Amino acid sequence: MDLSVEHGCPQCGAPVSIAESDRFSFCPFCKVSNYIINPTGARYALPCGESLDQESGDLYFIPYIRFRGSVFLVSGREISHRIVDTTQLGFTDLLFPPSLGLRPQAMKLLRVSPQTSGRFLPLTIKTQSILARAANLSAMASGGDSQILHRAYIGESLSFIYMPVRQEEKNLFDAVTNSALSPVPTDTFLEERSKPFQRKWQSDFIAALCPQCGWELKGEGDCLAVPCDNCDTVWEVSAKGLQKLEWQQGESQDTMAMWLPFWKISTAIPELSIRTFADYARVTRQPSTGGRPKKEEMMSFFIPAFKVRPKVFLQTATRMTSAQNLFHPAPGGGHISRRYPANLALSEARQALKITLAASTLNKKEVYPLLPRIRFTNVCAKLVYLPFHDDGHDLIQKQSGVAIAKNVLSWGKKL
Structure with missing residues (x-):
């Protein structure tokens, strides 16, 4: 299922809603089309709850890996395949929900940008390990011979979705629902492991114009x-x-x-x-x-x-x-x-x-x-x-x- 993402138009600043997998963005206000480039992968965040006081406590973002695509596996003398659509926790140094459930589908995600306040926690496990676990490769392997000879992820959409949490002393709260989470060991535990928005994460918007003749390029979606x-x-x-x-x-x-x-x-x-x-x-x-x-x-x-x-x-x-x-x-x-x-x-x-x-x-x-x-x-x-x-x-x-x-x-x- 495609998720809905909102970002500001780079031309006029108006809010633009697109699907998560879209690389083509059209602004209905200024009528300008752009292509979206994510050099290090697309990064989105769940919106904080509107009723919460955002000034109280420190805001941190917990990373989840969102994978959607086809997994192919050659094992024994068989080829198996399946479609995988999953969101898995990427920071395991504390006890957080293993997945985001239906929230990414029910809420409009926000594109992470330099204007996003708060600090970001890193991945503590490798992306390939997350993908292998999500795809359940061992179950896909043929029963007679479970040796995996080759695997491939094709048509994949890989992105980061951050869950915002709010810290007050050692107490942690889900910044979307304000529900309590497991406390942190020390006041500085998250601060020491996190970092602010990194410039290399910045999404680039390129005008949808032909570099050779300047004609408008008419793309769609992804x-x-x-x-x-x-x-x-x-x-x-x-x-x-x-x-x-x-x-x-x-x-x-x-x-x-x-x-x-x-x-x-x-x-x-x-x-x-x-x-x-x-x-x-x-x-x-x-x-x-x-x-x-x-x-x-x-x-x-x-x-x-x-x-x-x-x-x-x-x-x-x-x-x-x-x-x-x-x-x-x-x-x-x-x-x-x-x-x-x-x-x-x-x-x-x-x-x-x-x-x-x-x-x-x-x-x-x-x-x-x-x-x-x-x-x-x-x-x-x-x-x-x-x-x-x-x-x-x-x-x-x-x-x-x-x-x-x-x-x-x-x-x-x-x-």
């Missing part, structure tokens, strides 16, 4: 790759700002086609002696849907650049990768009217490579044990838009035969 309708460029929203992407598009005479984005990741896998698509077909023993692959054709993975349920994501990545010799993408340059937003980052698509390889191979006995030491070399990535025919209920990619239900795409926007 989109990560934004096309410019004027100069036909595509820009990736990254921690460094808007970065120009090399992109390609497939072939289609269908003027009403929906163009879905995929990350075409060309790479070699030395441990499996895979350099070309023919090598890939040989190692995985996967039948090619387009005839015998050419020996000189470089190996590429086609990973969805959009979020869908884990099962559909894996099926789509596997089938599109196996059908890659049917696609003939060319450098993008033409105007595409119906372009589906790309909301899965390239960094997460790269995490899907081993999972896609594992799901593709029929030779599990030989390939799976090698997964922990497999490395991908000579990696080259492009964003590719491929045409899907809209038949009313499904979107169908004619060359590969891959079909994706339209309601699956709609549901995927909520992941």
Whole structure:
């Protein structure tokens, strides 16, 4: 479930409400659009209770890790996956509630900024430990062989949500409800372990204008790759700002086609002696849907650049990768009217490579044990838009035969 966040418009200061996962912000007052960059992760706080006297006692913020995404696990000879949506306590030196319950969903979160008064407690356990516990990886492992060969977090949204607490001498109170919490050992216990707002936490707002021609970029929600309708460029929203992407598009005479984005990741896998698509077909023993692959054709993975349920994501990545010799993408340059937003980052698509390889191979006995030491070399990535025919209920990619239900795409926007 997406949470609601409020922040001030950087242009006019008016309050703007967006979903937690949104990277695109539009102010309804001054009509200015911005992209939100969180270099060290998004940080939000529960609002203090309105009836509380904020001047009494010292205010501290307790960190909770909010994780939402798909977890994939390869163990034994099976691939398991699940969707995880959880909030876990990140500061364990005192007894606090293990999670925030329904409060983040019921309340409008506030973006942490330099104007946020109070001090912040650090994480005392590693983020990976929190994620492993939240995903319950041991329960996901196959019963016959619990050895975990590979795990990946894909489409993840990782953020910090702070619970405000108020200290009076050794007494602690929940600053949202004013209910009593476990007391602190000493008056200075929290002060010694906390720190004020750090500059590196600051969210940056970048005007949604094309860096090349100055045209307004029209993004939506959590989109990560934004096309410019004027100069036909595509820009990736990254921690460094808007970065120009090399992109390609497939072939289609269908003027009403929906163009879905995929990350075409060309790479070699030395441990499996895979350099070309023919090598890939040989190692995985996967039948090619387009005839015998050419020996000189470089190996590429086609990973969805959009979020869908884990099962559909894996099926789509596997089938599109196996059908890659049917696609003939060319450098993008033409105007595409119906372009589906790309909301899965390239960094997460790269995490899907081993999972896609594992799901593709029929030779599990030989390939799976090698997964922990497999490395991908000579990696080259492009964003590719491929045409899907809209038949009313499904979107169908004619060359590969891959079909994706339209309601699956709609549901995927909520992941």
